[in-house]
Amino acid sequence: MSVFRVLEQFRVSGAARMTGTHRFSAIGVAAATGAATLALGLAPAGAEQATPSPGGKPASAPVSLPGEQAAQAEELATGQGGLRAQFSGSYQQAQAEAREAAAEKERRAGEKAARAEEKAEREAAADRDSTRERAADRSHDRGGWGDGGNWGERDRKSLERAYEREQRGAASYPDNLDGWIREALAIMEREGIPGTYEGIHRNIMRESSGNPRAINNWDVNARNGVPSKGLLQVIQPTFDAYHVEGTKYDLYDPVANIVAACNYAADRYGSMDNVDSAY
Structure with missing residues (x-):
């Protein structure tokens, strides 16, 4: 019964003329009734009422979280799981990107070394060609070893020997x-x-x-x-x-x-x- 319902009954029965002591008692009853109503209103739906203990004191009722708080806890746990999954995904992505960067760096270094080796080979070939040309020019300036200043077999063999000596010098033999x-x-x-x-x-x-x-x-x-x-x-x-x-x-x-x-x-x-x- 609500507080207002109790007060209304007192008013109808002539409670307006009651003494101060009666008013105080009525208010106390109303307050007690209201408190009980409020307690019943706050109890979770389906919760069992506390059973008085043999000594007269009420037994402790089972404690459970209100539905809204349980929902909030579940939402918080779900959010934390999502954050952990997001962090794990970002870490794995960073590792993959680091591996790709290292592989790209190694590939570029290999290409650079290959270009340097190719350049060295071209320069060596150019030097060999230049050496042969200088040897031919010197032989031609001296008139060659053939008859009448014409190139002969000895000219060809001399140039071949000069080239082979150069090649032999470039070859590597253990000492x-x-x-x-x-x-x-x-x-x-x-x-x-x-x-x-x-x-x-x-x-x-x-x-x-x-x-x-x-x-x-x-x-x-x-x-x-x-x-x-x-x-x-x-x-x-x-x-x-x-x-x-x-x-x-x-x-x-x-x-x-x-x-x-x-x-x-x-x-x-x-x-x-x-x-x-x-x-």
């Missing part, structure tokens, strides 16, 4: 016995000197054990003042007679020593391959 033999074989092929890797290596190991500074100070050549030197133990007069143009004029130079010795062996024995003892 060891294997590299010395292979470089000597390249020169021998150009000059038409016979010999194989096996034949050269076999004779080097017998004569000097692969030491390019080896020298014989005890045999007859040494007693005659011309000791054998180098990888293939060549004496100076033999080296002077069989030295090949394009190699160093140094008896101790490994490549020059091999080529001169093989040139001498080809003249005396047909090839260094045919030598199996002191020669």
Whole structure:
């Protein structure tokens, strides 16, 4: 019953003439009734009323969140999940973009290196062409080696040798016995000197054990003042007679020593391959 309904009943029954004490009691009843009504109005729908305890005190009612607060909590949780998903997506996108940027940087670096290598090759080719042209011009200015100043076979071979020397200089050989033999074989092929890797290596190991500074100070050549030197133990007069143009004029130079010795062996024995003892 509402407060106004209680007051109305008092008014109808002549409560307007009640004493002050009665008025106070009526107001108290109305207030109590209103409070109860208000409490019932605020209780959640379907909630059970508290059952008094045996001692007379009301038992605690189950506590639950109002529907609006539950909805707000659910909305907040949903929003937080959305933020986490959005942050995760942004992080993954940033990682993908970083990987793409790194790959692009690596690709550009590779293209730059390829362009630099291509440029170096073009410049080297241009230098080789220029060298051949200068050699041809010098030969032409001297009238050439052919009859009547015309170019002949020797002119062509000289230019070819100059070009091959340049190419040989550009080639890279290791500074060891294997590299010395292979470089000597390249020169021998150009000059038409016979010999194989096996034949050269076999004779080097017998004569000097692969030491390019080896020298014989005890045999007859040494007693005659011309000791054998180098990888293939060549004496100076033999080296002077069989030295090949394009190699160093140094008896101790490994490549020059091999080529001169093989040139001498080809003249005396047909090839260094045919030598199996002191020669």
